[in-house]
Amino acid sequence: MSTEYQDGRQENRVENYTKFWQKDVNKEGETDNQNRVENYTDVINGYYDGATELYEYGWAQSFHFSRFYKGEAFAASLARHEHYLASQMSLRPGMRVLDVGCGVGGPAREIARFADVNIVGLNNNDFQIQRARKYTKRAGLEDNITFVKGDFMKLSEQFGPNSFDAVYAIEATVHAPTWEGVYGEIMKVLKPGGVFGVYEWCMTDAWDPSIPSHKALGHEIEFGNGIPEMRPLAKAREAMKTVGFVIEHEEDLAERHDEVPWYYPLEGDVWKAQTAWDYFTVWRMSWSGKLVSHNAIRMLEFCGFLPKGTWEVGESLKTAADALVRGGQTKLFTPMYLAVCRKPAEN
Template sequence: MASHLDRDAVEWATEEERRARQKKYDQVARDYYDLTPPILEQGCMIAYEKLYAKMAGLKKGMRVLDLGCGVGGPARHVERGTAMTKKAGLDHPITFVKGDYMKLPFPDESFDAAYSIEALCYAPNPILAYREIVRVLKPGEPFTLHDFAMTEKFDESNPEHRKVRNWIELGNGMTKLPWVPTMRGALKEAGFELIREEDVFKMWMPFRNIVQNIYRLRYYLGLEPKESSSLFDMMWYCPKGCATGAAMGIFTPMYLFVCEKPAKK
């Protein structure tokens, strides 16, 4: 249970408070990933990554853009991600670049494919990010997106729905969780052709306490630093919100869109 955070304040956060967080979206996400990479790395699902690569149409020899690449994303972890890649013998074909989704530091039509896994949900305005991806992709090439999202059952006017949404946002360092219909419309408006979309995951309710309890035990055994206590409190919202939202049918952590930039006529 969260002990140091004002849970009521988070549950019933106002739109004004959420907008204030959105103005500093980059700092919110950076602070979150300064704390959580070891947890996220240890929970990596290799089998799903292989399946995802197949769905994304990734092939040897392609120049591929990974938007929000985990330990290579936030500034403090660029060196760490580079070191891990070198250790795996992949430092020649892989390069880490610090950037902003809304202002990608790459020339037009410079990539053969692009994908994002649980990353673009941190963008305060997804359509701007989608437009940038269209810009840097070559014509006729794929973009695959798997993200946290509020489903079509989410009702903004329902206070319980908003409460769960607020839990998930705080517990995952987000400023504005995307809504599936908005994502669909934004992808089309940005210029993508939608090939496939589906919810590929249903959250298992007992999961909500597993990760937190493992790391809380490590903390009490002295295997985690004292500063981790605040992380445990924040992460209470993550599994609690995700599991509750999934049980209500208003949230999914794995909504998939497979898109393509139209080929030039």
């Protein structure tokens, strides 16, 4: 029987997370992939029950990547990335906006302040919802932002058609079993003429799963980030068009010729830190930072302060960091394919 914590986490979900993968990519079969896709809610919840506090420790309350200007602080870069999406979507005061896969609400709080919109944050993880509500109350934004539990594959059942002026998703819909399914649900809950903006995780069109090293990279990104199946960018674009969206703007922001790459904090090289405070952020991803944090996690789990399996999830994050850096360096992966789409207005 699973132990359920007061904060919403379930021990068996964390403990069973790594069992959805064959750690040796050569042993992965179609049934393993299909099992993850069919059980995507267990995969996602098991991962985030174990990883959320680790994310907050290493990455603040906005669980996404961002571009960097030379000398730009880590926190400023995250906020600018969120502002850029809101600006590209032309969000305006008073709009009712849905945040699909809202995490602990960091982007929702930033966008609510920036654009003066009313946001509903959707999440299927109880632990993250509780934390999102706590942080939002602390920020004095309860009147602007609400958080609800739900499945992003069943948005129309929960909210009804034509319910939102705008919808956005920041590095979240990659967790969906199919892009057509989640994009189709977003289309249904948008009002006619409404806008959808997304930062999507994709393997780039240079990725070829028939090449063993490419396939292994995709597998490591899946395993380390709670993703049922990584897919190429072209499929994301195709899915948006298939469900009826008109793509008004699209760009892989990782293709910008930035002097400071988006993945630099994951490299763990403290000499690359942009500001004094960022030394601590980057150090946490260094070999010594990982050693300290993962030994602490093991001890906290042993003493019962963390669910069993948290240490293993933490180990998967180490795999993720290495794979994401390699994916960025080789241009085989992007966490920031930006697409701004419009639901056609009714005739």
